Amino acid sequence: xxxxxxxxxxxxxxxxxxxxxxxxxxxxxxxxxxxxxxxxxxxxxxxxxxxxxxxxxxxxxxxxxxxxxxxxxxxxxxxxxxxxxxxxxxxxxxxxxxxxxxxxxxxxxxxxxxxxxxxxxxxxxxxxxxxxxxxxxxxxxxxxxxxxxxxxxxxxxxxxxxxxxxxxxxxxxxxxxxxxxxxxxxxxxxxxxxxxxxxxxxxxxxxxxxxxxxxxxxxxxxxxxxxxxxxxxxxxxxxxxxxxxxxxxxxxxxxxxxxxxxxxxxxxxxxxxxxxxxxxxxxxxxxxxxxxxxxxxxxxxxxxxxxxxxxxxxxxxxxxxxxxxxxxxxxxxxxxxxxxxxxxxxxxxxxxxxxxxxxxxxxxxxxxxxxxxxxxxxxxxxxxxxxxxxxxxxxxxxxxxx
Numbered sequence: 001x002x003x004x005x006x007x008x009x010x011x012x013x014x015x016x017x018x019x020x021x022x023x024x025x026x027x028x029x030x031x032x033x034x035x036x037x038x039x040x041x042x043x044x045x046x047x048x049x050x051x052x053x054x055x056x057x058x059x060x061x062x063x064x065x066x067x068x069x070x071x072x073x074x075x076x077x078x079x080x081x082x083x084x085x086x087x088x089x090x091x092x093x094x095x096x097x098x099x100x101x102x103x104x105x106x107x108x109x110x111x112x113x114x115x116x117x118x119x120x121x122x123x124x125x126x127x128x129x130x131x132x133x134x135x136x137x138x139x140x141x142x143x144x145x146x147x148x149x150x151x152x153x154x155x156x157x158x159x160x161x162x163x164x165x166x167x168x169x170x171x172x173x174x175x176x177x178x179x180x181x182x183x184x185x186x187x188x189x190x191x192x193x194x195x196x197x198x199x200x201x202x203x204x205x206x207x208x209x210x211x212x213x214x215x216x217x218x219x220x221x222x223x224x225x226x227x228x229x230x231x232x233x234x235x236x237x238x239x240x241x242x243x244x245x246x247x248x249x250x251x252x253x254x255x256x257x258x259x260x261x262x263x264x265x266x267x268x269x270x271x272x273x274x275x276x277x278x279x280x281x282x283x284x285x286x287x288x289x290x291x292x293x294x295x296x297x298x299x300x301x302x303x304x305x306x307x308x309x310x311x312x313x314x315x316x317x318x319x320x321x322x323x324x325x326x327x328x329x330x331x332x333x334x335x336x337x338x339x340x341x342x343x344x345x346x347x348x349x350x351x352x353x354x355x356x357x358x359x360x361x362x363x364x365x366x367x368x369x370x371x372x373x374x375x376x377x378x379x380x381x382x383x384x385x386x387x388x389x390x391x392x393x394x395x396x397x398x399x400x401x402x
Contacts, residue, residue: 016142018189019126021181022082022119023143025089026062028177029112030055030237031154031259033170036162037241043167046102055238056364057106061113063356069121070349071209075198078122078129078345079191083182085118090178097171112174119181121352125345128337129192140330141274155240155259159251193345209346213339221395222336223351227358228388229325229332231366232297232381236318237262238363239371247309247374261315265322273327282331283396289331290389292324297378297385304378314374321381332392 033040041051073081092111099105127139161169213219236243236258244250244258269289276285300317307313333351340347362384370376 016139018184019119019123020143022086022123022185025086025119025178025181026116028154029058029089029116029174032158032161032174033167034237034240035155035159036167036170038245039162040105040167044099044102044105050102050106052364052368054102054106054109056360058109058113059356059360059363061110062117063113063353063360065114066117066121066349066352066356067210068349069118069352070125070345070347072345073118073122073125073193074209074343074345077191077195077198078126078193079185079189082118082122082189083186085115086178086182086185088115090175090182093171093175093178097168097175117352117356121348122345124333124337124348126192128334128344135277136334137277137330138274140333141270141277156256197342209343210350213343213347213350216339218395218398219336219339219347219350220354221391221398222332222339223354224358225388225391225395226329226332226336226351227355228384228391229293229328230355231358231362232293232384232388233262233318233321233325234359235362235367235370235377235380235384238367239377242371243309243374243377248311248314257311258315258318261312261319262322265319265324266326269323269326269328270330272323273330276327282335285331286328286392286396289324289328290392292320292327293385294324294389296320296324297382301378301382304375309374321385 037051040046041048069081069085089112092108092115095108096105096112099108123143124140127136127143131139157173158170161173240258244254248257250257269292272288273285276288280288296317296319300321303313303317333348336351337344337347366380366384370380
């Protein structure tokens with residue numbers, strides 16, 4: 001990949017589209033099968049708790065493997081890790097499609113989760129391998145834009161497949177997506193990390209790198225900020241079967257009532273982030289982003305206690321929150337990677353791990369505890385947003401003093 005190529009508009013769009021497609025695999029593996037939850041529970045003879053475990057097991061493996069994707073790519077290169085992970089995901093999706101009981105499904109969901117994070121983690125490192133701050137923020141915003149298409153497309157496709165062909169067709173579809181991405185990645189992706197810049201995969205060298213990154217207070221604060229910012233919004237995605245199916249009384253094919261405003265907010269927020277590159281400081285971008293998140297979370301809380309949920313009012317605050325979250329995400333990601341310029345893969349891995357653990361707690365503990373009541377969902381949204389904002393403020397105060 002030579003230097004002139006990467007600065008052309010066509011290359012940037014193509015590169016962002018490929019990395020965005022890789023990043024969408026994780027949301028696709030979650031959102032596509034949500035409309036089929038009730039049908040899968042009946043077909044497999046599973047309990048609601050067991051069905052929730054198919055999601056929690058996926059997110060747990062997803063978060064744990066974040067520890068390793070970036071470190072592996074720092075040692076063996078970016079491209080091989082992506083292609084191998086896509087191949088594993090394809091195999092696991094076939095296993096899930098053939099699962100005869102819920103326990104087997106949970107096992108294959110764990111394998112899926114262990115493989116899908118590579119595109120997100122390694123993709124971020126590839127962007128920073130090639131581009132400096134302003135261009136990196138613009139490209140990261142473009143990836144966020146492509147990434148944002150998944151949550152609205154996935155449940156719509158999942159609902160159609162479920163009603164037409166049954167729940168197993170959803171996992172056959174995911175297997176086909178994984179196979180296509182593996183082939184395209186093997187043919188079109190180029191390596192961005194030269195061999196002379198790679199780190200040893202020796203356990204001692206790895207442990208030194210993990211200690212260096214994980215012991216960094218600024219790193220932990222930024223990772224928590226990004227994790228809680230996103231999960232305040234992700235709570236509603238995870239709770240979609242209850243929030244949409246029970247509280248709003250929608251059919252599986254009508255889940256776009258939540259996902260279209262969500263994706264619209266992500267698209268607008270990513271565009272605002274890209275336009276702000278080079279014009280506003282990172283602190284200014286984040287102040288604006290947290291304004292959107294804070295006002296929308298507060299409005300959602302007030303509405304939840306003032307009236308029973310109804311359309312479109314129940315989903316309007318989620319649009320504005322998604323806008324603020326998408327606006328903040330590229331800036332926080334790049335700030336985190338810049339803390340460790342020689343270990344970007346490992347930094348991206350550990351950042352993803354922290355965020356993934358917040359995802360797992362949200363899916364396994366917070367969502368089941370609050371999704372029975374829209375008012376408690378709104379309280380949880382405010383609490384997580386406030387935690388993310390507090391983490392950023394503590395980091396920012398320390399950075400100003402330094």
